[in-house]
Amino acid sequence: MGGPVARKSGNGPIPVDRDVPGLIVKFGGYPLHHGGVGAIRSLGRLGVPMYAITEDRYTPAAVSRYLRRAFVWPTTGTEEPEELVEGLLRIGRSIGRPTVLVPTDEEAAVLIAEHQGELAERFLFPRVDAELPRRLASKQGLHELCAEHGIPSPAAAFPQSYEEIERFAERARFPLVAKNREAFERRRRPAVNGTTRIATREGLLRLARDWGERPGVILQDYLPREDAEDWIVHAYFDAHSMPRALFTGVKVRSWPPHAGMTANAYIVDNPELADLAARFIKQIGFSGVVDLDLRFDRRDGQYKLLDFNPRMGAQFRLFESEAGIDVVRAMHLDLTGRSVPEGEQLTGRRYIVENIDLPALLAYRRSGYTTPHAPAHASGTELAWLAGDDPLPFLTMLARFVRPGANHLCQLWRTSRRGSTHVRPPVGN
Structure with missing residues (x-):
């Protein structure tokens, strides 16, 4: 497949194939999802035509300047698989050419893996054992895999x-x-x-x-926060389960506190953690984008795997290499037969989710908790929503977030003051 080389300022050429679009695949109602917006911008800035499944025409993703078209398809995530597969195929026929799928939730990742035969006629995606993503997304399945391969877990x-x-x-x-x-x-x-x-x-x-x-x-x-550190790994693995992009970072704050979506994080080099993740994924034979949550337990000196998301994480844009590569770009390049430029990760780079980091900051200060390994100063900051070249998603997020979001945050804040007993992390974390 042809297509001109796109450039990212300061990072040299990225040999992206502009003839192959990308489609953000999400099931369920969570319109304020910054990860989908990040993927649209990441590939769209390189000239890749971008499409997305959205709840309505006024989500932040739907109004991005880098989105060619929003396919309005309200779903719950509980539909029969055959219905979802047929819906995806209809979208594929509308796009009219092979398209890279970018799932943002477990339901989408599992559906794609379990229906590879039907979807392959229209879409490009990493091939993987059909049962593996469902097992990885299951707490019990993941725990059993960790035990089988000698990976620490709680x-x-x-x-x-x-x-x-x-x-x-x-x-x-x-x-x-x-x-x-x-x-x-x-x-x-x-x-x-x-x-x-x-x-x-x-x-x-x-x-x-x-x-x-x-x-x-x-x-x-329970791993007490005073004896633990929260780490994250984002990576893309090719058809041979070899890492084409692998990043490590530390989670500074989440919302709800200590148990929810990443609100603030830094890239921090951690070769031991990178080796652990690469070894595990090679052993299980996974291919595709991963988002891992691990907690370092100071009591026994082990990194314990808490969550394995077999898809793009919402905060993936934290991680970028010196060559301008993130995990979504790496996947698109690899699936279109292009080489993935090598480069070290941009250590010290920071990521902030504007609408949830302020309440998280207040909660963390109240608890007296500080995150080890977080750099004193960021080498660069990526905001989840605000972008000078694409302002409408930020404004749309504010419009949708302020009234219902304020009520929700007040409820969560009251919960956190009572000890954070019950917290529901957002979908597509």
Whole structure:
């Protein structure tokens, strides 16, 4: 496939193929998703025609100057797979040429993997074992894979009944954390609202009474923030599970505090963590973009894998190399048969999500928590929403966020002052 070479100022040529569009694929209602906007801008600035699935015509993604067309398709994420596949194929026929898929949530990543045969006639995407993304997105599946391959992860239990929870409670060490076992449960009737810290045996038994006959939860060892550090890895792995772009960073703040979406982060070189991630992904044979959350436990000196998102993370634009490569650009280049330019990551670069970092900052200051390894000064800052060459997504975010967002933030702030017991991270984290 042809196409001129696009340039990014200060980084030299990036041999992008402008004949191959990109499509942001998202299922469910979360219109204020900065990751999708970031991907549209990242490839759009190189001249790649960009398309996106949106909830309506007035989402931040839909108004980006770099978006060729928004396909308005409100979904819940609970539709039958055949319906979603047919919807994607209709969009592919409308675009009219092979298109790189960029999923922003687990539902999209799993659907693409499990229906590779049907989707391959219209789209380009990394080929992977059809069952692997669903297993990685599952807390239980990920825990089992970590145990199988010798990757540290927090101690966990997967009770199948209330009686098992009662027996577990007799020997458990509190506090502990409860999470939904499957990522998809957030679309249906989740047992818990995101990450739930449980302080006592009585509290566990009280909550468990509402979890039904077969509790869909994972009960996990709690890693206290005073003894832990939050790290993230974003990478793109090719068809041979070799890293074509791999970045490490430290999460400074999240919202809700200590349990939600990244609000502020830095690139920090961590060769040990990079090696751990590359080794694990080679062992499991994954191909594509990954977003990993790990917590360094100072008590035993181990990096423990908490979450494996088999798709682009919302904060992926934190990470860029000296050659101007991020994970989305690396994927597009690789899938179109182009080489991925090499370059060191831009250490010290900072990422801020404007609409959630201020409340996160206030909450973290109140708790007295500071993040180790965060540089005193940023070498450069990437804002999630505000961009001088593409201002409308920021303005649209403000218009949609201010009124309902203020009510939501007030609710979360009251929760955080009570100890952050129940928090629901946004979808597409």
